[in-house]
Amino acid sequence: xxxxxxxxxxxxxxxxxxxxxxxxxxxxxxxxxxxxxxxxxxxxxxxxxxxxxxxxxxxxxxxxxxxxxxxxxxxxxxxxxxxxxxxxxxxxxxxxxxxxxxxxxxxxxxxxxxxxxxxxxxxxxxxxxxxxxxxxxxxxxxxxxxxxxxxxxxxxxxxxxxxxxxxxxxxxxxxxxxxxxxxxxxxxxxxxxxxxxxxxxxxxxxxxxxxxxxxxxxxxxxxxxxxxxxxxxxxxxxxxxxxxxxxxxxxxxxxxxxxxxxxxxxxxxxxxxxxxxxxxxxxxxxxxxxxxxxxxxxxxxxxxxxxxxxxxxxxxxxxxxxxxxxxxxxxxxxxxxxxxxxxxxxxxxxxxxxxxxxxxxxxxxxxxxxxxxxxxxxxxxxxxxxxxxxxxxxxxxxxxxxxxxxxxxxxxxxxxxxxxxxxxxxxxxxxxxxxxxxxxxxxxxxxxxxxxxxxxx
Numbered sequence: 001x002x003x004x005x006x007x008x009x010x011x012x013x014x015x016x017x018x019x020x021x022x023x024x025x026x027x028x029x030x031x032x033x034x035x036x037x038x039x040x041x042x043x044x045x046x047x048x049x050x051x052x053x054x055x056x057x058x059x060x061x062x063x064x065x066x067x068x069x070x071x072x073x074x075x076x077x078x079x080x081x082x083x084x085x086x087x088x089x090x091x092x093x094x095x096x097x098x099x100x101x102x103x104x105x106x107x108x109x110x111x112x113x114x115x116x117x118x119x120x121x122x123x124x125x126x127x128x129x130x131x132x133x134x135x136x137x138x139x140x141x142x143x144x145x146x147x148x149x150x151x152x153x154x155x156x157x158x159x160x161x162x163x164x165x166x167x168x169x170x171x172x173x174x175x176x177x178x179x180x181x182x183x184x185x186x187x188x189x190x191x192x193x194x195x196x197x198x199x200x201x202x203x204x205x206x207x208x209x210x211x212x213x214x215x216x217x218x219x220x221x222x223x224x225x226x227x228x229x230x231x232x233x234x235x236x237x238x239x240x241x242x243x244x245x246x247x248x249x250x251x252x253x254x255x256x257x258x259x260x261x262x263x264x265x266x267x268x269x270x271x272x273x274x275x276x277x278x279x280x281x282x283x284x285x286x287x288x289x290x291x292x293x294x295x296x297x298x299x300x301x302x303x304x305x306x307x308x309x310x311x312x313x314x315x316x317x318x319x320x321x322x323x324x325x326x327x328x329x330x331x332x333x334x335x336x337x338x339x340x341x342x343x344x345x346x347x348x349x350x351x352x353x354x355x356x357x358x359x360x361x362x363x364x365x366x367x368x369x370x371x372x373x374x375x376x377x378x379x380x381x382x383x384x385x386x387x388x389x390x391x392x393x394x395x396x397x398x399x400x401x402x403x404x405x406x407x408x409x410x411x412x413x414x415x416x417x418x419x420x421x422x423x424x425x426x427x428x429x430x431x432x433x434x435x436x437x438x439x440x441x442x443x444x445x446x447x448x449x450x451x452x453x454x455x456x457x
Contacts, residue, residue: 001029002029002030002031003028003029003030003031003073003074003408004030004031004032004033004071004072004073004074005021005030005031005032005033005072005073005074005075005076005404005408006033006035006068006069006071006072006074006075006076007021007032007033007034007035007076007078008035008036008057008059008068008075008076008077008078008079008087009035009036009059009077009078009079009080010034010036010039010041010042010078011078012177012178012390012392012393013078013101013127013177013392013393013396013397014078014393014397015388015389015390015393015397016389016393016394016397016398016401017076017078017393017396017397017398017400017401018032018034018042018046018397020397020398020401020402021401021404022046022049022051022052024405025049025051025052026051028405028408028409030051031051031052031053032049032051032052032053033052033053033054033055033068033071033072034046034052034053034054034055035055035056035057035059035068036054036055036056036057037056037057037058037059038056039054039055039056039057040054042054043388055068059079059083059086059087060083060086062086065086065087065090066090066093066094069087069090069091069094069096070094072096073096073097073408074096074097074098074099074404074407074408075087075091075096075097075098075099076098076099076100076400076401076404077098077099077100077102078100078101078400081100081102081103081105082105084100084102084105084108085105085107085108088108088111088122089111091120091122092111092114092115092118092120095118095120096120097120097121097122097123097407097408098120098121098122098123099122099123099124099126099400099403099404099407100123100124100125100126100400101124101125101126101127101128101130101131101396101399101400102124102125102127103124103125103130104124104125104417104419108122108124108417109417111417112416112417115415115416115417116415116416118415119415120415121407121412121413121414121415121416121418122416122417122418123403123407123412123418123419123420123425124417124418124419125419125420126399126400126403126419126420126425126429127395127396127397127399127400128158128160128359128361128392128395128396128399129158129361130419131395131396131399131400131420132361132380132395132399132433132438133156133158133361133363134236134419134420134421134426135399135420135421135425135426135429135430136361136363136378136380136426136430136440137154137156137237137363137365138237138421138422138426139426139427139430140363140365140376140378140442141154141237141238141239141365142423144365144367144369144376147369148369148370149367149368149369149374150241150367150368150369151239151241151242151365151366151367152242152243152244152366152367152368152373152447152449153242153243153244153245153364153365153366153367153375153449154233154237154239154242154244154245154246154363154364154365154366155244155245155246155247155248155363155364156246156247156248156361156362156363156364157212157214157222157224157247157248157249157250157360157361157362157363158249158250158359158360158361158362159222159224159249159250159251159358159359159360159361160176160177160357160358160359160391160392161173161176161250161251161252161357161358161359161360162174162176162351162355162356162357162358163355163356163357163358163383163384163391164219164358165356166351166352166354166355166356166357167252169320169348169349170313170316170317170320171252171255171258171317171320171349172251172252172254172255173251173252173255173349174349174350174351174355174357175345175346175349175350175351176351176357176359176384176390176391176392177392179342179345179346179349180338180339180342182345183268183270183338183341183342183345184268184270184338185249186204186207186208186225186228187204187268187270188228189204189228189229190202190203190204190228191207191225191226191227191228191229191230192228192229192230192231193226193230193231193244193245193246193247194230194231194242194243194244194245194246195244195246196243196244196449197243197244202226204263205263205264207225207226207263208225208256208257208259208260208263209256209257209260210225210226211223211224211225211256212224212246212248213253214250214362216360216362216379216381217379217441218381219360219381221253222250222251222252222253222360223250223251223252223253223254223255223256224248224249224250224251225248225249225251225256226246226247226248227247227248227249230245230246230247231245233245233247236419236421237421243449244366244449250360250362254313257314258314258317258318261306261314261318262341264306265289265306266289266337267285267289267337267338267340267341268337268338268341269336269337269338270336270337270338270339271336272336272337273334273335273336274288274335274336274337274340277330277332277333277334277335277339277340278330278331278332278333278334278335279329279330279331280329280330280340281325281326281327281328281329281330282322282323282324282325282326282328282329282330282344283298283323283324283325283326284326285323285330285340285341285344286298286302286323286324287301288337289337290302290305291305298324299324302318303315320348321344321345321347321348322344322347322348323344328347330343330344331343351387351390352387353386353387354386354387355386355387356383356384356385356386356390356391357383357384357390357391357392358381358382358383358384358391359380359381359382359391359392359394359395360379360380360381361379361380361440362377362378362379362380363376363377363378363379363440364376364377364378364445365377365378366447366448366449373447374444374447375444375445375446375447375448376442376443376444376445377442377443377444377445378440378441378442378443379440379441380438380439380440380441382394382395382437382438394436394438395438398433398436398438399420399429399433402428402429402432402433403420403425403429406425406428406429411424411428412424412425
């Protein structure tokens with residue numbers, strides 16, 4: 001009997017997911033329906049596959065969405081996170097399992113009791129971060145606890161970066177996922193974490209000047225700034241008594257200090273509309289945030305305002321983005337500063353045809369066993385193939401696809417609105433991911449605790 005998988009959304013993170021489903025379609029008796037506003041933008045080999053149907057679908061049209069879901073055995077939502085709730089409510093009504101890569105919203109969490117009552121699996125946070133981070137962390141934490149160890153410290157860092165062979169700009173960065181999320185990173189409240197038993201808070205305007213430095217063997221030095229809420233993971237991972245709990249985002253050294261220029265100028269603000277944004281030049285955009293002067297140039301005002309010398313590398317980074325070009329225009333009507341900055345950055349930071357991206361993930365586990373403090377460091381590096389089959393698409397899409405098939409094949413049966421932290425989920429998926437080159441290298445390290453000297457600012 002054919003099992004029908006409905007995939008909603010066909011964006012940048014779906015290349016490996018769709019390939020996985022199609023490669024398994026004959027052996028697993030699968031038919032894949034891809035619902036998207038513009039499914040014809042997909043490669044021809046997908047649309048022409050005998051076990052695939054392309055469906056033009058506006059997710060906001062309730063009857064069409066419900067009809068598509070009613071024909072599915074399981075639904076995979078790769079839509080923006082805010083749209084998952086509409087899909088989830090239909091899945092609950094129609095008795096369909098659901099898989100997403102997004103964080104569980106409060107609205108979705110409220111469906112848990114009903115989802116359990118119907119014996120449905122609503123698997124969320126099963127991409128990269130969140131996703132592979134959950135599974136790889138819990139695998140080690142469960143192993144430590146099985147030996148009788150007590151967790152003292154957990155730190156976790158992830159970065160979506162450009163691969164070394166494609167790293168050809170002064171920022172050492174290109175967009176490998178949603179640019180809007182990059183521009184708005186860190187907003188929405190202070191970053192919260194625990195350091196040696198003490199709560200720490202970093203407000204947004206200080207976030208990019210408080211970085212920890214990390215060394216990944218074979219790939220050099222990285223920096224990391226704190227994620228918004230590390231404290232949520234205490235309950236999720238059972239780390240209520242841990243002394244240090246810190247999660248961060250990785251970049252190449254120097255990125256955060258340069259990015260802080262945009263934060264301090266106000267260019268990342270998404271709370272108001274800029275008058276006359278459409279047709280504004282890059283140079284005029286920069287001048288919006290500088291004091292008026294009848295004589296000084298935009299360049300001089302900016303260097304004076306930020307106290308940057310003309311031979312400073314940070315000045316060179318700004319010039320490289322063509323920020324002072326009077327001829328390049330922003331075609332966005334009624335745009336916020338953040339939207340305008342995003343447009344300018346996409347002009348410079350979009351992956352070229354031959355570019356490859358890179359995913360880096362690093363965990364640090366500190367624990368006590370038999371009266372001795374020990375530490376395990378674990379790291380994962382994945383390099384993409386090209387601008388379509390990226391490392392980001394691979395590490396997001398494959399776990400989603402594997403979880404979907406495991407639910408269909410009843411390897412994952414525990415019902416409820418959940419994340420992948422149980423052995424039932426992470427064991428088979430991590431094992432299969434290793435076959436695709438997504439694996440962690442672990443090594444024992446001296447227990448150092450949380451080193452405040454590694455935090456600048």
